Amino acid sequence: MTETLDIKITKTTTSRLAQTDFTDLPFGKIFSDHMLVADYADGEWKNFEIVPYGEIGLSPAISALHYGQAFFEGIKAYKHADGKVSIFRPEMNARRFNKSAERLCMPELPEDIFVQSIAALVDFDRDWIPRNANHALYIRPFMFATDPFLGVAPSSTYKFMILTCPVGPYFSKTLRVKIETHYTRAAEGGMGFAKSAGNYGGAMLPARKAVEEGFDQLIWTDAKEHKYVEEMGAANAMFVLDGKLITPSTGENTILKGVTCDTVMALARDWGFPVEQRRVTVAEILEGAKNGKLTDAFGAGTAATIAPVGSIGHNGEEYFLSDPKTREFSQKVLKTLDGIRYGNAPDTHGWNYMV
Numbered sequence: 001m002t003e004t005l006d007i008k009i010t011k012t013t014t015s016r017l018a019q020t021d022f023t024d025l026p027f028g029k030i031f032s033d034h035m036l037v038a039d040y041a042d043g044e045w046k047n048f049e050i051v052p053y054g055e056i057g058l059s060p061a062i063s064a065l066h067y068g069q070a071f072f073e074g075i076k077a078y079k080h081a082d083g084k085v086s087i088f089r090p091e092m093n094a095r096r097f098n099k100s101a102e103r104l105c106m107p108e109l110p111e112d113i114f115v116q117s118i119a120a121l122v123d124f125d126r127d128w129i130p131r132n133a134n135h136a137l138y139i140r141p142f143m144f145a146t147d148p149f150l151g152v153a154p155s156s157t158y159k160f161m162i163l164t165c166p167v168g169p170y171f172s173k174t175l176r177v178k179i180e181t182h183y184t185r186a187a188e189g190g191m192g193f194a195k196s197a198g199n200y201g202g203a204m205l206p207a208r209k210a211v212e213e214g215f216d217q218l219i220w221t222d223a224k225e226h227k228y229v230e231e232m233g234a235a236n237a238m239f240v241l242d243g244k245l246i247t248p249s250t251g252e253n254t255i256l257k258g259v260t261c262d263t264v265m266a267l268a269r270d271w272g273f274p275v276e277q278r279r280v281t282v283a284e285i286l287e288g289a290k291n292g293k294l295t296d297a298f299g300a301g302t303a304a305t306i307a308p309v310g311s312i313g314h315n316g317e318e319y320f321l322s323d324p325k326t327r328e329f330s331q332k333v334l335k336t337l338d339g340i341r342y343g344n345a346p347d348t349h350g351w352n353y354m355v
Protein backbone atom coordinates (compact mmCIF):
# COMPACT_ATOMS: atom_id res chain seq x y z
CA MET A 1 0.00 0.00 0.00
CA THR A 2 1.17 3.47 -0.85
CA GLU A 3 0.64 6.04 1.82
CA THR A 4 0.02 9.60 0.81
CA LEU A 5 2.95 11.70 1.75
CA ASP A 6 2.27 14.59 4.08
CA ILE A 7 3.98 17.71 2.71
CA LYS A 8 3.89 21.10 4.40
CA ILE A 9 3.68 23.89 1.85
CA THR A 10 4.87 27.49 2.17
CA LYS A 11 4.08 29.53 -0.93
CA THR A 12 6.42 32.28 -2.08
CA THR A 13 5.16 35.84 -1.70
CA THR A 14 7.37 37.06 -4.57
CA SER A 15 6.97 34.79 -7.61
CA ARG A 16 9.65 35.25 -10.29
CA LEU A 17 7.45 33.67 -12.97
CA ALA A 18 6.26 36.88 -14.66
CA GLN A 19 9.79 38.27 -15.14
CA THR A 20 11.29 34.99 -16.43
CA ASP A 21 12.12 34.97 -20.14
CA PHE A 22 11.05 31.51 -21.39
CA THR A 23 12.72 32.14 -24.75
CA ASP A 24 16.14 32.34 -23.12
CA LEU A 25 16.70 29.50 -20.65
CA PRO A 26 20.38 28.66 -20.09
CA PHE A 27 20.55 25.10 -18.67
CA GLY A 28 20.35 24.91 -14.88
CA LYS A 29 20.52 28.62 -14.09
CA ILE A 30 16.87 29.57 -13.77
CA PHE A 31 15.05 27.97 -10.85
CA SER A 32 11.32 27.64 -10.32
CA ASP A 33 9.71 29.42 -7.39
CA HIS A 34 9.79 26.46 -4.99
CA MET A 35 11.94 23.55 -3.86
CA LEU A 36 11.33 20.47 -1.76
CA VAL A 37 13.30 19.67 1.39
CA ALA A 38 13.20 16.66 3.75
CA ASP A 39 15.38 15.50 6.63
CA TYR A 40 16.72 12.13 7.64
CA ALA A 41 17.42 11.76 11.36
CA ASP A 42 16.93 9.09 14.03
CA GLY A 43 16.63 6.47 11.29
CA GLU A 44 13.68 8.01 9.43
CA TRP A 45 12.71 10.49 6.74
CA LYS A 46 10.64 13.44 8.00
CA ASN A 47 9.77 17.13 7.61
CA PHE A 48 8.79 16.99 3.92
CA GLU A 49 8.26 20.61 2.94
CA ILE A 50 7.80 22.67 -0.19
CA VAL A 51 9.33 26.09 0.43
CA PRO A 52 10.36 29.11 -1.66
CA TYR A 53 13.58 28.41 -3.60
CA GLY A 54 16.53 29.95 -1.79
CA GLU A 55 19.62 29.51 0.32
CA ILE A 56 19.78 27.03 3.19
CA GLY A 57 21.90 27.23 6.32
CA LEU A 58 24.44 24.41 6.85
CA SER A 59 27.42 23.72 9.08
CA PRO A 60 30.74 24.08 7.24
CA ALA A 61 31.73 20.71 8.74
CA ILE A 62 29.09 18.61 6.93
CA SER A 63 30.65 15.47 5.52
CA ALA A 64 29.06 16.00 2.11
CA LEU A 65 31.56 18.83 1.62
CA HIS A 66 34.58 16.98 2.98
CA TYR A 67 34.07 13.36 1.98
CA GLY A 68 31.57 13.51 -0.84
CA GLN A 69 28.56 11.74 0.62
CA ALA A 70 26.33 13.31 -2.01
CA PHE A 71 24.55 12.18 -5.16
CA PHE A 72 21.77 13.31 -7.48
CA GLU A 73 19.24 12.40 -10.15
CA GLY A 74 18.04 14.09 -13.32
CA ILE A 75 14.48 13.80 -14.66
CA LYS A 76 12.24 15.88 -16.93
CA ALA A 77 8.58 16.89 -16.89
CA TYR A 78 6.79 17.87 -20.10
CA LYS A 79 3.75 20.00 -20.84
CA HIS A 80 1.31 18.55 -23.37
CA ALA A 81 -0.67 20.63 -25.84
CA ASP A 82 -3.84 20.07 -23.75
CA GLY A 83 -2.12 21.41 -20.61
CA LYS A 84 -1.57 17.99 -19.04
CA VAL A 85 1.80 17.36 -17.45
CA SER A 86 3.85 14.18 -17.55
CA ILE A 87 7.07 13.13 -15.84
CA PHE A 88 9.16 10.66 -17.82
CA ARG A 89 9.73 7.27 -16.12
CA PRO A 90 10.44 8.60 -12.57
CA GLU A 91 10.23 5.07 -11.09
CA MET A 92 13.47 4.25 -12.92
CA ASN A 93 15.17 7.20 -11.24
CA ALA A 94 13.71 6.16 -7.88
CA ARG A 95 15.41 2.76 -8.20
CA ARG A 96 18.70 4.27 -9.32
CA PHE A 97 18.52 6.86 -6.51
CA ASN A 98 18.58 4.00 -4.01
CA LYS A 99 21.43 2.23 -5.81
CA SER A 100 23.49 5.41 -5.44
CA ALA A 101 22.44 5.72 -1.79
CA GLU A 102 23.49 2.15 -1.03
CA ARG A 103 26.91 2.54 -2.68
CA LEU A 104 27.60 5.72 -0.69
CA CYS A 105 26.45 4.24 2.62
CA MET A 106 23.49 6.63 2.71
CA PRO A 107 19.86 5.90 3.64
CA GLU A 108 17.40 4.76 1.00
CA LEU A 109 14.21 6.68 0.29
CA PRO A 110 11.11 4.55 -0.46
CA GLU A 111 10.49 4.67 -4.21
CA ASP A 112 6.89 5.87 -3.89
CA ILE A 113 7.96 8.71 -1.58
CA PHE A 114 10.61 9.75 -4.11
CA VAL A 115 8.03 9.82 -6.91
CA GLN A 116 5.32 11.51 -4.81
CA SER A 117 7.76 14.24 -3.71
CA ILE A 118 8.64 15.00 -7.32
CA ALA A 119 5.02 14.94 -8.46
CA ALA A 120 3.96 17.30 -5.63
CA LEU A 121 6.66 19.86 -6.45
CA VAL A 122 6.07 19.67 -10.21
CA ASP A 123 2.33 20.05 -9.66
CA PHE A 124 2.79 23.05 -7.35
CA ASP A 125 5.13 24.82 -9.84
CA ARG A 126 3.36 23.54 -12.96
CA ASP A 127 3.18 27.04 -14.46
CA TRP A 128 6.99 26.88 -14.69
CA ILE A 129 6.91 24.02 -17.22
CA PRO A 130 7.68 25.58 -20.61
CA ARG A 131 5.24 25.12 -23.48
CA ASN A 132 7.73 25.65 -26.33
CA ALA A 133 8.92 22.72 -28.46
CA ASN A 134 12.02 20.93 -27.14
CA HIS A 135 11.61 22.60 -23.73
CA ALA A 136 10.91 20.89 -20.43
CA LEU A 137 11.14 21.24 -16.67
CA TYR A 138 14.42 19.69 -15.52
CA ILE A 139 14.04 18.05 -12.10
CA ARG A 140 17.07 17.66 -9.86
CA PRO A 141 16.54 15.45 -6.78
CA PHE A 142 19.63 15.03 -4.58
CA MET A 143 20.74 13.81 -1.17
CA PHE A 144 23.69 14.83 0.97
CA ALA A 145 25.18 14.16 4.41
CA THR A 146 24.67 16.80 7.08
CA ASP A 147 26.44 15.63 10.25
CA PRO A 148 28.76 18.45 11.44
CA PHE A 149 31.60 15.99 12.11
CA LEU A 150 35.08 15.83 10.58
CA GLY A 151 35.59 12.11 11.18
CA VAL A 152 35.59 9.95 8.05
CA ALA A 153 32.44 7.97 8.76
CA PRO A 154 28.95 7.75 7.29
CA SER A 155 26.77 10.61 8.51
CA SER A 156 23.74 9.88 10.66
CA THR A 157 21.72 12.80 9.24
CA TYR A 158 20.94 13.71 5.63
CA LYS A 159 18.89 16.08 3.53
CA PHE A 160 16.84 15.11 0.49
CA MET A 161 16.03 18.03 -1.77
CA ILE A 162 14.50 18.68 -5.18
CA LEU A 163 15.11 21.71 -7.39
CA THR A 164 13.44 22.32 -10.74
CA CYS A 165 14.56 24.41 -13.72
CA PRO A 166 12.72 25.29 -16.93
CA VAL A 167 15.14 24.37 -19.73
CA GLY A 168 15.53 24.51 -23.49
CA PRO A 169 17.68 22.16 -25.63
CA TYR A 170 20.99 21.26 -23.90
CA PHE A 171 23.28 20.96 -26.92
CA SER A 172 22.42 23.06 -29.92
CA LYS A 173 25.05 21.60 -32.24
CA THR A 174 26.60 18.41 -33.51
CA LEU A 175 29.31 17.25 -31.13
CA ARG A 176 33.00 16.85 -31.77
CA VAL A 177 34.00 14.18 -29.25
CA LYS A 178 37.38 12.86 -28.12
CA ILE A 179 38.06 9.31 -27.02
CA GLU A 180 39.90 9.67 -23.71
CA THR A 181 42.95 7.40 -23.50
CA HIS A 182 44.69 8.79 -20.43
CA TYR A 183 42.22 9.75 -17.69
CA THR A 184 39.60 7.42 -16.20
CA ARG A 185 36.08 8.17 -14.95
CA ALA A 186 35.36 4.89 -13.20
CA ALA A 187 37.01 1.55 -12.50
CA GLU A 188 35.61 -1.87 -11.68
CA GLY A 189 34.64 -1.95 -8.02
CA GLY A 190 34.33 1.85 -7.98
CA MET A 191 31.14 3.91 -8.18
CA GLY A 192 30.71 4.66 -11.87
CA PHE A 193 27.15 3.27 -11.77
CA ALA A 194 26.14 5.77 -9.04
CA LYS A 195 25.23 9.40 -9.79
CA SER A 196 27.60 10.39 -7.01
CA ALA A 197 28.86 13.97 -6.91
CA GLY A 198 32.52 12.90 -6.85
CA ASN A 199 32.29 11.20 -10.25
CA TYR A 200 31.60 14.57 -11.85
CA GLY A 201 34.29 16.50 -9.96
CA GLY A 202 36.87 14.02 -11.21
CA ALA A 203 35.69 14.38 -14.79
CA MET A 204 36.11 18.15 -14.97
CA LEU A 205 39.86 18.40 -15.61
CA PRO A 206 39.90 15.82 -18.45
CA ALA A 207 36.79 17.48 -19.94
CA ARG A 208 38.39 20.93 -19.77
CA LYS A 209 41.55 19.65 -21.47
CA ALA A 210 39.42 18.20 -24.26
CA VAL A 211 37.64 21.56 -24.66
CA GLU A 212 41.04 23.29 -24.89
CA GLU A 213 41.84 20.91 -27.76
CA GLY A 214 38.63 22.00 -29.52
CA PHE A 215 36.34 19.11 -28.53
CA ASP A 216 32.87 19.39 -26.99
CA GLN A 217 32.74 16.13 -25.03
CA LEU A 218 34.74 13.08 -23.99
CA ILE A 219 34.07 9.46 -24.70
CA TRP A 220 35.31 7.63 -21.61
CA THR A 221 37.04 4.28 -22.01
CA ASP A 222 37.74 1.44 -19.56
CA ALA A 223 40.27 2.14 -16.80
CA LYS A 224 42.53 -0.84 -17.52
CA GLU A 225 43.31 -0.65 -21.22
CA HIS A 226 41.41 2.33 -22.68
CA LYS A 227 40.27 -0.13 -25.35
CA TYR A 228 36.54 -0.26 -24.65
CA VAL A 229 34.02 2.57 -24.96
CA GLU A 230 32.14 3.38 -21.73
CA GLU A 231 30.15 6.65 -21.78
CA MET A 232 29.95 10.08 -23.32
CA GLY A 233 30.29 12.83 -20.73
CA ALA A 234 27.09 12.55 -18.67
CA ALA A 235 25.25 10.57 -21.35
CA ASN A 236 25.35 6.96 -22.52
CA ALA A 237 27.16 6.23 -25.79
CA MET A 238 25.02 4.64 -28.52
CA PHE A 239 26.00 3.63 -32.05
CA VAL A 240 24.44 2.12 -35.13
CA LEU A 241 27.12 -0.16 -36.57
CA ASP A 242 26.50 -2.54 -39.44
CA GLY A 243 22.73 -2.11 -39.07
CA LYS A 244 22.63 -2.86 -35.32
CA LEU A 245 22.12 -0.58 -32.32
CA ILE A 246 25.16 -1.03 -30.08
CA THR A 247 25.75 0.31 -26.58
CA PRO A 248 28.27 -0.69 -23.89
CA SER A 249 27.13 -3.29 -21.36
CA THR A 250 26.78 -2.01 -17.81
CA GLY A 251 27.76 -5.29 -16.14
CA GLU A 252 31.15 -4.06 -14.91
CA ASN A 253 29.36 -1.38 -12.84
CA THR A 254 31.53 1.37 -14.31
CA ILE A 255 28.71 2.80 -16.43
CA LEU A 256 25.62 4.67 -15.33
CA LYS A 257 22.45 2.82 -16.33
CA GLY A 258 20.64 5.56 -18.20
CA VAL A 259 16.87 5.84 -18.47
CA THR A 260 17.22 7.40 -21.92
CA CYS A 261 19.49 4.58 -23.13
CA ASP A 262 17.02 1.99 -21.83
CA THR A 263 14.21 3.88 -23.60
CA VAL A 264 16.09 3.99 -26.93
CA MET A 265 16.80 0.25 -26.71
CA ALA A 266 13.11 -0.45 -26.01
CA LEU A 267 12.05 1.61 -29.05
CA ALA A 268 14.57 -0.18 -31.26
CA ARG A 269 13.19 -3.54 -30.10
CA ASP A 270 9.63 -2.32 -30.82
CA TRP A 271 10.76 -1.65 -34.38
CA GLY A 272 12.49 -5.02 -34.75
CA PHE A 273 15.84 -3.25 -34.97
CA PRO A 274 18.69 -5.50 -33.69
CA VAL A 275 20.05 -4.35 -30.32
CA GLU A 276 23.38 -5.40 -28.80
CA GLN A 277 24.39 -4.38 -25.31
CA ARG A 278 27.93 -5.66 -25.00
CA ARG A 279 31.52 -4.50 -24.66
CA VAL A 280 32.19 -2.07 -27.51
CA THR A 281 35.78 -1.66 -28.67
CA VAL A 282 37.26 1.67 -29.68
CA ALA A 283 38.79 -0.15 -32.67
CA GLU A 284 35.43 -1.29 -34.12
CA ILE A 285 33.95 2.20 -33.78
CA LEU A 286 36.90 3.83 -35.55
CA GLU A 287 36.91 1.09 -38.20
CA GLY A 288 33.17 1.70 -38.74
CA ALA A 289 33.76 5.44 -39.07
CA LYS A 290 36.41 4.74 -41.75
CA ASN A 291 34.48 2.17 -43.79
CA GLY A 292 31.07 3.87 -43.49
CA LYS A 293 29.41 1.10 -41.46
CA LEU A 294 29.04 3.43 -38.46
CA THR A 295 25.86 5.14 -39.63
CA ASP A 296 24.85 6.76 -36.34
CA ALA A 297 26.49 7.82 -33.08
CA PHE A 298 24.94 9.81 -30.26
CA GLY A 299 24.89 10.44 -26.55
CA ALA A 300 21.64 9.53 -24.75
CA GLY A 301 20.70 11.28 -21.51
CA THR A 302 17.86 13.15 -19.83
CA ALA A 303 19.58 16.53 -20.04
CA ALA A 304 21.06 16.07 -23.52
CA THR A 305 18.21 13.86 -24.93
CA ILE A 306 19.81 12.59 -28.15
CA ALA A 307 23.08 14.42 -28.81
CA PRO A 308 24.48 13.59 -32.25
CA VAL A 309 28.21 12.98 -32.66
CA GLY A 310 29.66 14.66 -35.75
CA SER A 311 33.25 13.52 -35.43
CA ILE A 312 35.41 11.37 -33.17
CA GLY A 313 38.99 12.23 -32.20
CA HIS A 314 41.43 9.50 -31.14
CA ASN A 315 45.18 9.86 -30.57
CA GLY A 316 45.46 12.92 -32.79
CA GLU A 317 43.31 11.58 -35.68
CA GLU A 318 39.76 12.74 -36.35
CA TYR A 319 37.07 10.56 -37.91
CA PHE A 320 34.04 12.24 -39.49
CA LEU A 321 30.50 10.85 -39.56
CA SER A 322 27.47 11.61 -41.74
CA ASP A 323 25.32 14.73 -41.35
CA PRO A 324 23.01 14.06 -38.33
CA LYS A 325 19.95 15.32 -40.26
CA THR A 326 20.37 12.41 -42.70
CA ARG A 327 20.59 9.71 -39.99
CA GLU A 328 17.54 7.51 -40.08
CA PHE A 329 17.82 5.85 -36.68
CA SER A 330 18.42 8.80 -34.35
CA GLN A 331 15.95 11.00 -36.26
CA LYS A 332 13.26 8.37 -35.79
CA VAL A 333 14.13 7.99 -32.09
CA LEU A 334 13.92 11.73 -31.52
CA LYS A 335 10.58 12.02 -33.31
CA THR A 336 9.09 9.04 -31.47
CA LEU A 337 10.38 10.14 -28.08
CA ASP A 338 9.07 13.68 -28.56
CA GLY A 339 5.70 12.29 -29.60
CA ILE A 340 5.39 10.23 -26.43
CA ARG A 341 6.76 12.82 -24.01
CA TYR A 342 4.69 15.70 -25.28
CA GLY A 343 1.56 13.54 -25.45
CA ASN A 344 1.21 13.51 -29.25
CA ALA A 345 1.77 9.76 -29.71
CA PRO A 346 0.42 6.74 -27.82
CA ASP A 347 2.43 5.91 -24.70
CA THR A 348 2.32 2.13 -25.24
CA HIS A 349 4.98 1.38 -22.59
CA GLY A 350 3.33 3.52 -19.88
CA TRP A 351 6.39 5.76 -19.59
CA ASN A 352 4.51 8.98 -18.79
CA TYR A 353 3.71 9.53 -15.12
CA MET A 354 0.79 11.98 -15.28
CA VAL A 355 0.62 14.81 -12.76
Ligand SMILES: *Cc1c(COP(=O)(O)O)cnc(C)c1O
Pocket residue numbers: 074195231233234235236256257258259260261300301302303
Ligand atom coordinates in the same frame (compact mmCIF):
# COMPACT_ATOMS: atom_id res chain seq x y z
C1 LIG B 1 22.81 10.94 -15.88
C2 LIG B 1 23.85 10.22 -16.66
C3 LIG B 1 23.56 9.47 -17.82
C4 LIG B 1 22.20 9.45 -18.47
O1 LIG B 1 21.22 8.89 -17.70
P1 LIG B 1 19.69 9.24 -17.97
O2 LIG B 1 18.97 8.45 -16.95
O3 LIG B 1 19.39 8.83 -19.35
O4 LIG B 1 19.56 10.71 -17.77
C5 LIG B 1 24.60 8.74 -18.40
N1 LIG B 1 25.84 8.76 -17.90
C6 LIG B 1 26.16 9.50 -16.82
C7 LIG B 1 27.55 9.48 -16.30
C8 LIG B 1 25.18 10.25 -16.17
O5 LIG B 1 25.50 10.98 -15.11
